[in-house]
């Protein structure tokens with residue numbers, strides 16, 4: 215059985231029109247992500263990480279190349295199909311939680327399903343189930359203002375997962391958290407991957423955050439630079455990540 219969830223084939227992204235000054239942000243990137251993997255994307259500031267995440271998440275289109283997710287070729291879909299695809303097959307976790315303050319945690323998690331028109335009767339067990347996986351069953355009736363940053367981000371993770379997407383895409387998910395809450399979120403994400411086979415791709419500049427991944431792709435100047443896999447304990451992987459970041463030199467800010 216083919217377990218490929220994401221297949222990026224020779225993707226280029228050029229910003230700017232032909233008549234203007236152009237910038238080649240992605241320069242022939244190819245990668246695979248298998249079902250159940252927890253993959254990190256790292257690289258210096260300006261290397262193309264956000265651009266890569268945006269083309270995979272259907273928020274932007276590549277200039278050249280193809281992207282397949284769960285067997286569908288995104289580059290062949292029109293905007294309407296892409297919007298449906300996004301809401302059914304993708305889950306997002308952003309740096310700043312993006313929870314709606316007027317809704318309870320329960321309602322926030324339920325939102326992707328409510329928007330798809332799923333009945334509240336069907337929604338209830340799905341929300342309870344993901345809340346359990348993320349350890350936030352006890353805060354479902356609260357509003358975002360009444361819970362910690364770490365709990366908000368776990369609620370955001372639950373919302374990303376509730377419709378059982380093919381992949382969760384996370385952009386600096388620990389960026390707004392203190393170290394204790396960051397650790398709690400990362401352990402929850404690692405648990406989703408290890409215990410529940412959830413597929414996650416995460417962009418981060420932070421080596422500690424990245425050390426929770428199983429595999430890391432480093433990009434530089436819009437191209438794949440190196441790939442490392444975690445086959446030892448997390449602490450050793452962390453040191454390995456620092457070594458690769460060191461190769462980018464101090465002239466590059468890592469962001």
Ligand SMILES: Nc1ncnc2c1ncn2[C@@H]1O[C@H](COP(=O)(O)OP(=O)(O)O)[C@@H](O)[C@H]1O
Pocket residue numbers: 229230237238239257258259260261262263264265266469
């Ligand atoms: N909309 C845009 N128009 C022109 N250049 C852009 C645009 N978005 C990003 N870039 C350029 O593309 C390069 C890669 O950007 P980005 O993917 O945001 O890098 P990263 O997330 O790794 O810091 C950068 O040099 C950036 O200035």
Ligand SMILES: [Mg+2]
Pocket residue numbers: 263264265469
């Ligand atoms: Mg970026």
